[in-house]
Amino acid sequence: xxxxxxxxxxxxxxxLPPGAADALTAESALMGSIPELDSMxxxxxxxTLEEQFGFAIDDDEIDASTFATVGTLAxxxxxxxxx
Numbered sequence: 001x002x003x004x005x006x007x008x009x010x011x012x013x014x015x016l017p018p019g020a021a022d023a024l025t026a027e028s029a030l031m032g033s034i035p036e037l038d039s040m041x042x043x044x045x046x047x048t049l050e051e052q053f054g055f056a057i058d059d060d061e062i063d064a065s066t067f068a069t070v071g072t073l074a075x076x077x078x079x080x081x082x083x
Contacts, residue, residue: 001026002081006074009052010034013045026071031064042067055080 003026011021014036030037037045046057057080066076 002074002077013048024070028070031067
């Protein structure tokens with residue numbers, strides 16, 4: 001799974017405080033739980049994922065469940081890479 005990579009991307013993209021990404025687990029909630037993850041940050045995060053992993057994300061592939069937890073975001077990346 002891509003959990004560690006997602007944690008690093010979240011920390012970098014959202015400019016999380018030092019050590020904050022280390023505390024994240026697959027079950028850590030994202031939307032509504034991390035104040036830095038607003039609508040503009042989601043757009044930036046999507047662009048970073050596309051760049052980092054070399055895939056394109058269509059608008060209809062994204063919904064709230066994708067960003068529910070760190071684990072659901074990592075599972076989305078894994079699905080994109082194996083599709």
